[in-house]
Amino acid sequence: MNTTTRTRSTEEWQRADAAHFLHPFTDFQSLARKGSRIITRADGIYLHDSERHKILDAMSGLWCVNVGYGRHELVDAATRQLQELPFYNAFFQTATPPAIELAELLAEVTPPQFKHVFFSGSGSEGNDTVVRMVRRYWDLLGQPQRDVIISRKNAYHGSTMAGASLGGMGGMHAQGGLPIPGIVHMEQPYWHALGRSMSRDEFGRVAAGWLEAKILEVGADKVAAFIGEPVQGAGGVIVPPETYWPEIQRICDKYGVLLVSDEVICGFGRTGQWFGCERFGTRPDLMTFAKGVTSGYIPLGGVMVGDRVANVLIERGGEFNHGYTYSGHPVACAVALANIRLIQRERLVERVRDDTGPYLAERFEALKDHPLVGEVQTCGLMGAVLLVKDKDSGEPFPEALELGMVCRGHCFGNGLVMRAVGDRMIIAPPLVMTRAQLDEMMALIRRALDLTLADAQRNGWL
Numbered sequence: 001m002n003t004t005t006r007t008r009s010t011e012e013w014q015r016a017d018a019a020h021f022l023h024p025f026t027d028f029q030s031l032a033r034k035g036s037r038i039i040t041r042a043d044g045i046y047l048h049d050s051e052r053h054k055i056l057d058a059m060s061g062l063w064c065v066n067v068g069y070g071r072h073e074l075v076d077a078a079t080r081q082l083q084e085l086p087f088y089n090a091f092f093q094t095a096t097p098p099a100i101e102l103a104e105l106l107a108e109v110t111p112p113q114f115k116h117v118f119f120s121g122s123g124s125e126g127n128d129t130v131v132r133m134v135r136r137y138w139d140l141l142g143q144p145q146r147d148v149i150i151s152r153k154n155a156y157h158g159s160t161m162a163g164a165s166l167g168g169m170g171g172m173h174a175q176g177g178l179p180i181p182g183i184v185h186m187e188q189p190y191w192h193a194l195g196r197s198m199s200r201d202e203f204g205r206v207a208a209g210w211l212e213a214k215i216l217e218v219g220a221d222k223v224a225a226f227i228g229e230p231v232q233g234a235g236g237v238i239v240p241p242e243t244y245w246p247e248i249q250r251i252c253d254k255y256g257v258l259l260v261s262d263e264v265i266c267g268f269g270r271t272g273q274w275f276g277c278e279r280f281g282t283r284p285d286l287m288t289f290a291k292g293v294t295s296g297y298i299p300l301g302g303v304m305v306g307d308r309v310a311n312v313l314i315e316r317g318g319e320f321n322h323g324y325t326y327s328g329h330p331v332a333c334a335v336a337l338a339n340i341r342l343i344q345r346e347r348l349v350e351r352v353r354d355d356t357g358p359y360l361a362e363r364f365e366a367l368k369d370h371p372l373v374g375e376v377q378t379c380g381l382m383g384a385v386l387l388v389k390d391k392d393s394g395e396p397f398p399e400a401l402e403l404g405m406v407c408r409g410h411c412f413g414n415g416l417v418m419r420a421v422g423d424r425m426i427i428a429p430p431l432v433m434t435r436a437q438l439d440e441m442m443a444l445i446r447r448a449l450d451l452t453l454a455d456a457q458r459n460g461w462l
Helices: 010-020 028-034 072-084 097-109 123-140 161-166 200-218 244-255 276-280 307-316 330-345 348-369 403-413 435-458
Strands: 039-043 046-049 054-057 114-120 148-152 183-186 223-228 258-262 286-289 301-306 373-378 383-387 419-421 424-427
Touching (some): 072 330, 097 114, 097 330, 123 223, 123 258, 123 286, 123 301, 148 200, 200 223, 223 244, 244 258, 244 276, 348 373, 348 383, 348 435, 383 403, 383 435, 403 424
Parallel strands (some): 148 183, 148 223, 223 258
Antiparallel strands (some): 114 301, 373 383
């Protein structure tokens, strides 16, 4: 049936959605009762729904629409490539020009140890590749027993079997027999929850020390790699203390453990540097990317492979028995090329670093005067606001109240996409945002906080 948004009402779209579309991370029954929000178009930093509401997208879709919606450069790149060569695979000793050119450009914009890339279709697939590649590396070096990968609680590394296992989300591990063997977790560097008796710098060193303790617990001769997001995104935009990552790097170096930086969210300018590892001063051996590489216009992911690993795979490896139908998809690569060149041309990374990132930090600091706000954190164009019952003690609201979801409801009700992770309200807006648009966003955030406070007071939660 050829149906457009102009020939169905919202209710008709919702009924069809409930009848056929199983959404990710969703209680299907609950959503069917409520009805989905139907997004019909977008431009710049704004979404428009089937009820003609205009919504400021402070989450860049899902952390990905870095250059904003409606960029004709990306649409034109996809159209040209679809007309010329819509698909060919990278198997059978074959390559396409867009995949080769994108590999060259990625080697140019990533840190100097990265000269090779393995393409996937998503960040989840990229992290599955990491598991395979890390274990292959140690096997080729004659140390197959080094197969354990250390990750962190409350980390997010995707939703495939390996990606979800690498992640540290308890709710995900409760379903499907996760984590798979050979993946262990240590505590996260969340100062407000775990280290308020210390300075942030002191806590950063203590939290990094948990890696060394875990290595010794597992056995240094068994640990293959440590994986972490520079800033934990889906975990609540948890920005680690400045002392954390340098100490993690030192510990990885001490024990010869591979360091994997998951840059699916942090990459391509989000932190005010091209990649989060540059912002925090690490030298990863592998680097996962996705999302911002195409600004979400078309699926693409991959792993940047550092010289330490690439040289072993190339010189000693033989066949690497791993890959995907869409590895190096020519249309996705063409869009990524146009996207990265647009980021370069408009100097979006520098804008976030020098202008809008510092301005966002300034505006978030001003939220500290709000009665509900216990902590704010920003890094580049991503930020978190923690809602607490008592500002002085940091006492949280009871989980059953789901105050974050109350606040999220007020955000959506007033034309703002802001995500709730527990009672941490988080944003990651498009990198093209202006100061005036940041001011608009902040006014909407403060209104949502005020309405949430009124609810809390009216219901006797304070």
